[in-house]
Structure formats: C-alpha cells, structure tokens
Amino acid sequence: MRLDAVTIFPEYLDPLNVSLVGKARTRGVLDVRVHDLREWTYDRHNTVDDTPYGGGPGMVMKTEPWGEALDQILADGYEAGAHSPALVVPTPSGRPFDQEVAVELSAAPWLIFTPARYEGIDRRVMDEYSSRIPVHEVSIGDYVLAGGEAAVLVITEAVARLLPGVLGNAESHRDDSFAPGAMADLLEGPVYTKPPSWRGRDIPEVLLSGHHGKIARWRRDEAFRRTVRNRPDLIERCDPATLDKKDRSL
Numbered sequence: 149m150r151l152d153a154v155t156i157f158p159e160y161l162d163p164l165n166v167s168l169v170g171k172a173r174t175r176g177v178l179d180v181r182v183h184d185l186r187e188w189t190y191d192r193h194n195t196v197d198d199t200p201y202g203g204g205p206g207m208v209m210k211t212e213p214w215g216e217a218l219d220q221i222l223a224d225g226y227e228a229g230a231h232s233p234a235l236v237v238p239t240p241s242g243r244p245f246d247q248e249v250a251v252e253l254s255a256a257p258w259l260i261f262t263p264a265r266y267e268g269i270d271r272r273v274m275d276e277y278s279s280r281i282p283v284h285e286v287s288i289g290d291y292v293l294a295g296g297e298a299a300v301l302v303i304t305e306a307v308a309r310l311l312p313g314v315l316g317n318a319e320s321h322r323d324d325s326f327a328p329g330a331m332a333d334l335l336e337g338p339v340y341t342k343p344p345s346w347r348g349r350d351i352p353e354v355l356l357s358g359h360h361g362k363i364a365r366w367r368r369d370e371a372f373r374r375t376v377r378n379r380p381d382l383i384e385r386c387d388p389a390t391l392d393k394k395d396r397s398l
C-alpha cells in the first residue's frame with residue numbers, strides 16, 4: 149500500500165516513522181510519503197488560507213495549493229506505477245471511522261490523506277477530486293480537534309495493522325474489539341502476565357489451569373461483562389444467536 153499525506157505540519161506525522169507503521173515501511177509493506185502543502189505556494193508568506201465567503205469566524209484553506217499538490221502527487225504516483233487512489237479527508241463532519249471503515253480502507257492500494265487546519269478546506273477541492281477518484285470524508289470521534297493530522301495517525305495505524313505481514317501473529321487482530329467473528333462487537337477482556345503475584349494481587353486461577361476450554365469461556369465472559377459495563381450499545385448490536393444463555397445470566 150502507498151500512503152501520501154499532505155499537511156502544513158509535516159513534522160506532526162513523524163510518528164509514522166516509528167513502531168508498527170515504521171516497521172511496515174522498513175519491510176516495504178507500506179510506502180509512506182509526507183508532503184508539505186506550502187511547497188505548492190508561491191507568495192512570500194506561503195499563504196494557504198483566506199477569509200471565508202459569507203463571513204464567519206476563522207480562515208478557510210485555499211483551493212489552489214491543494215489542487216496543485218494533489219494533481220502532482222497523483223501524476224507522480226501513476227508515473228511510479230501506483231493505481232486506484234482514494235482521498236481520505238479527516239473532518240468532524242465525516243463518516244464515523246470504525247473497524248469496518250479500517251477494513252474497507254485496508255483494501256485500497258493507494259490512500260492520499262488531506263489533513264486540514266483552520267475551518268477546513270474549500271469545498272470545491274473535494275468536489276473536484278470526487279469527480280475523479282473516491283473521496284472518503286471520515287471522523288475519528290465525536291470531539292473537535294484543531295486539525296486532521298491526529299486522525300491521519302489513528303487511521304494509518306488502524307489500517308496498517310490489518311495489512312498482511314504487518315502484525316507478527318497473523319491471528320493477532322482476529323480477537324480485536326469490533327473484529328468480525330466469534331468475538332464480534334465485544335470489547336477485549338483483561339490481560340495478565342508474570343509475576344503470578346504482585347502486591348498481593350494474584351492471577352485468576354483459571355488462567356493457570358491449562359484448561360483451554362475453560363480459559364476461552366472465562367475470557368469471553370469477562371469480555372461480555374466489560375462490554376455490558378462500558379459499551380452496552382454494542383450488546384444491542386450483537387446477533388442474539390452469538391449470545392448463549394450463560395451470557396444472559398451474567
């Protein structure tokens with residue numbers, strides 16, 4: 149997968165050089181390129197914003213720098229053999245970004261992120277590119293940030309960990325919260341490791357029993373309890389067929 153990101157704060161995306169995404173880049177699973185939008189400005193102040201038509205607070209990001217940046221990135225990418233690009237536009241007014249969207253985006257060969265600042269990007273930019281390629285406007289949560297770069301970090305990590313060869317254990321994301329399958333829509337249960345006793349707190353005995361069936365059952369019960377406590381809305385989404393009678397007694 150190729151990822152391009154255009155931002156006025158390229159250093160904000162330095163975390164894409166470390167940890168899981170950094171390793172995926174080193175392994176060649178991800179080809180990440182970060183671009184400074186101001187490279188496509190030509191005035192002495194490298195202006196990327198202007199006052200909003202119709203008045204109102206703040207500033208709006210101008211069409212021209214975005215248009216020149218995206219045209220060049222698309223041309224260079226096609227020239228380098230990349231194909232089927234999609235724009236990913238972080239915005240508080242976007243489609244909620246969840247595991248389903250992460251899976252959808254992980255199938256794309258090329259994502260171009262456009263994290264904005266100020267009041268956002270002039271609408272004509274998204275209109276222009278949605279006539280040429282898919283444009284996904286997504287929100288990472290019901291709170292307001294000052295810009296889209298944090299969303300790029302979140303989305304990139306959620307997508308990258310789904311790519312073949314990125315997670316050490318191919319099964320690792322099988323039991324994730326929200327992953328499809330037997331644990332679908334249940335939160336993860338508690339996890340433990342050595343030492344067996346810490347400040348008088350011992351490991352649940354079942355985890356030391358070696359009885360895999362009992363351990364699996366205990367983990368599912370704990371996941372169910374945590375979901376009921378922290379995300380009862382997810383229980384509503386569960387397929388009744390996957391909730392056995394013991395769940396209902398918990």
Ligand SMILES: CN1CCCC[C@@H]1Cn1ccc2ccc(-c3n[nH]c(N)c3C#N)cc21
Pocket residue numbers: 238239240263264265266267268286287288289290291292293294295296297299
């Ligand atoms: C505050 N300020 C005036 C109101 C409109 C937004 C603006 C700030 N801002 C500019 C670009 C931009 C992109 C994403 C987000 C964002 N906030 N919350 C999310 N879940 C986000 C995502 N994903 C915020 C952004």
